[in-house]
Amino acid sequence: MAEVEETFKRIQAHKGVIGVIVVNSEGIPIRSTLDNSTTVQYAGLISQLAAKARSTVRDIDPGNDLTFLRIRSKKHEIMVAPDKEYLLICIQSPHD
Amino acid sequence: MFADITLESVTFKSNWKKERSLASSGCQTSELVVEEVACQSVKYKSVKTQTEDDSDKFSGFADDNSGHLAEFLRRVEPAMHKQLEMNVKSHAFDDYEVTWDEGSSTMSSIHKLTNAAHDGQFQITGLSWNSTGAVIAASYGRFDHEDWCTHKTSLCTWNLERRNLDENKPDTVLEVSSCLMCTAFHPSNPALIAGGTYNGVVIVWDLSREDDMVLTSSGIGDDSHREPVSKVIWVPDTSSLKKNKYLLVSVSSDGKMLVWKMDRKTKQIELHDGFVLMNMNLPTQLRKSRTMRGDKEVGVTCISYNNENKDSFIIGSEPGAVFKCSMSANGEQPAGNIISSIQLKSPVTFTYAHHYGPVYSAEFSPFHRNAFLTSSMDQTLRLYSMLQKQPIMTLEPGEGVIYSTKWSFSRPALFAATTDTGLLLLYDLTQNQPVPVYKLEAGGLMGNNARAPVLTCQFNQHQNNLIATGDAMGCIQVFRISDSLKTPLSRDLEILGELVDITTES
Numbered sequence: 060m061a062e063v064e065e066t067f068k069r070i071q072a073h074k075g076v077i078g079v080i081v082v083n084s085e086g087i088p089i090r091s092t093l094d095n096s097t098t099v100q101y102a103g104l105i106s107q108l109a110a111k112a113r114s115t116v117r118d119i120d121p122g123n124d125l126t127f128l129r130i131r132s133k134k135h136e137i138m139v140a141p142d143k144e145y146l147l148i149c150i151q152s153p154h155d
Numbered sequence: 156m157f158a159d160i161t162l163e164s165v166t167f168k169s170n171w172k173k174e175r176s177l178a179s180s181g182c183q184t185s186e187l188v189v190e191e192v193a194c195q196s197v198k199y200k201s202v203k204t205q206t207e208d209d210s211d212k213f214s215g216f217a218d219d220n221s222g223h224l225a226e227f228l229r230r231v232e233p234a235m236h237k238q239l240e241m242n243v244k245s246h247a248f249d250d251y252e253v254t255w256d257e258g259s260s261t262m263s264s265i266h267k268l269t270n271a272a273h274d275g276q277f278q279i280t281g282l283s284w285n286s287t288g289a290v291i292a293a294s295y296g297r298f299d300h301e302d303w304c305t306h307k308t309s310l311c312t313w314n315l316e317r318r319n320l321d322e323n324k325p326d327t328v329l330e331v332s333s334c335l336m337c338t339a340f341h342p343s344n345p346a347l348i349a350g351g352t353y354n355g356v357v358i359v360w361d362l363s364r365e366d367d368m369v370l371t372s373s374g375i376g377d378d379s380h381r382e383p384v385s386k387v388i389w390v391p392d393t394s395s396l397k398k399n400k401y402l403l404v405s406v407s408s409d410g411k412m413l414v415w416k417m418d419r420k421t422k423q424i425e426l427h428d429g430f431v432l433m434n435m436n437l438p439t440q441l442r443k444s445r446t447m448r449g450d451k452e453v454g455v456t457c458i459s460y461n462n463e464n465k466d467s468f469i470i471g472s473e474p475g476a477v478f479k480c481s482m483s484a485n486g487e488q489p490a491g492n493i494i495s496s497i498q499l500k501s502p503v504t505f506t507y508a509h510h511y512g513p514v515y516s517a518e519f520s521p522f523h524r525n526a527f528l529t530s531s532m533d534q535t536l537r538l539y540s541m542l543q544k545q546p547i548m549t550l551e552p553g554e555g556v557i558y559s560t561k562w563s564f565s566r567p568a569l570f571a572a573t574t575d576t577g578l579l580l581l582y583d584l585t586q587n588q589p590v591p592v593y594k595l596e597a598g599g600l601m602g603n604n605a606r607a608p609v610l611t612c613q614f615n616q617h618q619n620n621l622i623a624t625g626d627a628m629g630c631i632q633v634f635r636i637s638d639s640l641k642t643p644l645s646r647d648l649e650i651l652g653e654l655v656d657i658t659t660e661s
Contacts (some may be wrong), residue, residue, distance in 0.1 A: 066228045073239045081224065087217040087222065098216075127234060131248065138238050140231040143225055147231050154241040 066094065075152045077135060082106050084123040089145070101137075105148050109141050159367065179587045185191050189208040193229060253632040262431075265621075266633040268297070270311050271418070277308050279625025281337040281611055285345045288617025289316040293631050296334030297611075304333045304353040310360070312348075315633065329360055329368055330564035340385045342468050351384025357405045359416065359424060371423045373405075373415065378426045378496055390440055392416075393465050393482075400489060401458065402427065410452025413466075414482075429495060430502035432472060435487065438506055441474040441506070457517045461541070463524040467504075469541075471514025479541060480503040510543050516559040522567035524646075526655040530557035534571050536582075540655045547654055550589050554578055558610045565619035569640060573597065577606020579624050581640065585650050592640070597624040597632050 070079050071092050078101075086106035091098040113125040129140040140147040148150035168248030249601040268291075269275075277295035284291055295308040311325035334353040343346035346363040347370070354375060361370040384407045393401040403424060404597040416427035434451045439445040454473035454515060461467045468481045486501030520526040536557050537546040555575025563569035568584035572591075577598025580591035598606035607627040615621040623633045 062225045066225075066232055070232065070235060070239070073236070074243050076239065076275060083217055084218070089216050089218075104273070126240070129238065134185070136242055137233060140235055141229065142227050145234060146226070146229045149235055149237055149239065151242055153245070154247075 063090065064137055070149060073151070077150045079150075080148040082148065084144050084146075101148055101150070104105075105137065105139055106146055109139050109146055113141060167483070195644055197625045211432050212239060228325055231263070236611075238404075257550055262593060262636050264595075264636055265635050266313075266315060266320075266631075266634050268293075268322050268325070268633070269311050269629060270309070270328070270630040272328070273308075273629050275335070275628050277306070277629050278627040279629060279631060280338075280611055281350075282336060282613040282623050282625050282631065283338050283340045283348070284613060284615045284617075285312075285340040285348075286625070288615050288621075289347070290314045291633070292338055292340060292348055292629065293625055294335035294338035295629060296336050296353060297552050300334070300353065300487055306334050307332055308334050310335055310338060310348070310350055311433075312362070327362060327368075331358070334383075336383050337386050337399075339389055342389050342391075342401060349381075349387045349389070349403055351387045351407070353383045355380030355382055355384055355407060355409070357384060357387060357403065357424070359403070359414075359417070361422075371417070373413075373424060373426075378413075380405065380407035380409050380413065381409055382407050382454065383384075385454075386458050388458055388460065390468075391465050392462050398518055401575055404458065406455040406458045407454075408473065410454055411495075412455060412458065412470065412480075412502065415482035415548075426495075427495050428482070429497045429499045430484070431499040432470065432478070432503070433497045435485070436478065436503045437474060438505070438509055439478050441476055441509055447483050456513050456515060458518045458562040459517045459527065461524060462521050466563035467541075468502075469517050469519065469527055471510075471517040471529055471531070473513045475512050475514060475531060475533070477509060477514055477517065477539070478503045478508040479507070506544075510537070512556075515557065516561075518560060518562055518570075520562050520567065520651070521564055522562075523651050526651060528560045528562065528570060528574055532556050536560055538654070550582070550591065552580055552591060554580070555608070557607060559612055561612055561614055563619070563640075564614050564616045566640065567651045569647075570615070571612050572620060573609035573612045573624055576607040577626065579609060579612060579622070579634070581636070583640070583649060584654060595634060598626040601628065622661050624638060 065103050067090065070076060075133050080093065080098055081089045082092040082102045083089055086103055088098045088102040106113055109128055112128050116125045121133055125141055130137040135152050138149045171319055188630050193430065213412065215437060260608050273295060274579055278297055279293050280292040280296040283290065290309060292312040292434050294310050294344040297306065302590040308328040308331055312327040313320065314326050333350060336353055336428055338348060338350040346361055347359060348362065349359045351357050356379060358370045359370045362368060384405050387405045389401045390404050392402045406412045410432045415424040417424050420476060429466040432453045434448065434453055437453060448626050455470050456473055457471040459469055468480050470478050478644060480502035481504050484502040486503055488498060488500045510531035510533050516532045517529045518527060527539050527541065528536065530536045534556055537545045537551040538548040557572050557574055560570060561635055568581050572580045574580065574625040577596060579595040579597040581593040583592045586592060596606060597609045601607050609626045610622050612622060612624045621633055622636060622638050623631055625631045
């Protein structure tokens, strides 16, 4: 669908963005701008981490829920926007 | 008259024959036990296995037909954009560094190696770590000869990873019949090591051999050096198509810079190319007298190759001049008093602002293609840019003659210098002040409570927290530097670049 492609393009065009991945609730990637092996790796690992983060937040306060997850590393920052059915993962290199 | 008479027969028993008695009997074997068993040959079955090709398994992404994807993206996109935007502008993490490795936070001397057999009469003239970073080699000799060298010295190696390391007894001792002035391990073959002697001979040893480890030597002839060899260095062979082919370059006080090529079959080194530094290349202030011939040779004390362009190198000379040279230069040739099979020529392409005494060491930075350091007898340390005649920075630590200076292999902004007062100075270019961040006592204590001058140092390329120093009493110390000095900061290269790159305003 054109709208989906447009959105992907907009996010990808942002300064420093290395890749964008959309994953479904089972952890299988639906769309990605990176190559296959990297995508599968990110999809599997990040969806597990997001699930763990969500359960952590809810365990501490059952009325709370995870809205956004950011992982900052030496080289990049991984941003995860969770949802009931999907997960949007964006990898950015903030320095330059 | 005649009548028939039958006489009775007469019998008599034989006196030798006995009567035999006879009896009759029968016999039979026991019944045979017979069993019947059947057997048959093995039946064969054929089964095959194969690993599954992973890429086939990944049949592509999951198809999403629920139609909610667009809605999800519409919802989430603004949040994502906001975060991306914030990240680019944020300075929150600028100076934030996390160290995961436990590591040490202090500097300590972890080894003190000596060769007890030498008994302190020789100085450490050169140090080299091998290509794996586990073995350190030291060349012994003396810098203060008055005439011919009659010493018998050696090249010693210690394997620091061995459990039973004896600090006073080297693992290998290679005897040499004169003083060794420098040494260099081969960059990829951990068994080859080269050394230069006081007599001008360049020798290559092969440590994997059993008996005579001398692999090849340049000998004393017209082609080799006539004066002490000040430095030997292995340089990648840019002309060869194969990778891992190296040339051996030796420089000496007789002004010659000779390029040796090792013949693969005979394993001998042959003179491949040569350069000579002459009086006419020196800047006018350094020329001793105007009447001296322009093509008189000038001693070369050190050499270093650019880490990006292996064709260009810098040399430091005995009068103090520093030159930029090129392997493919075709400069002036000496008049003909030097006999050599290869035509020697001047390699100089540019002359930098000179030191006021012999340049003891010159080193290109492994990270920046234009930066190089020089240290000299005039007690200064200078940071030059290859593109500029004047040095970028001159450091004068006030600790006497600076015998050697080396860049760190792991941090672009870190370098070390060794001094006459027995100290190892570590400088960090990210600090604002031009003072050393660390001063380590590396020289052994001499009789008059002073420290022996530290003549050479070498960082370990593989274990980047180790640095070795060699002093004038023949003692090698291996230091472990703290983690804050070994891990590069993200801005190191940037700061080095800022210092070295020419600014348009100045």
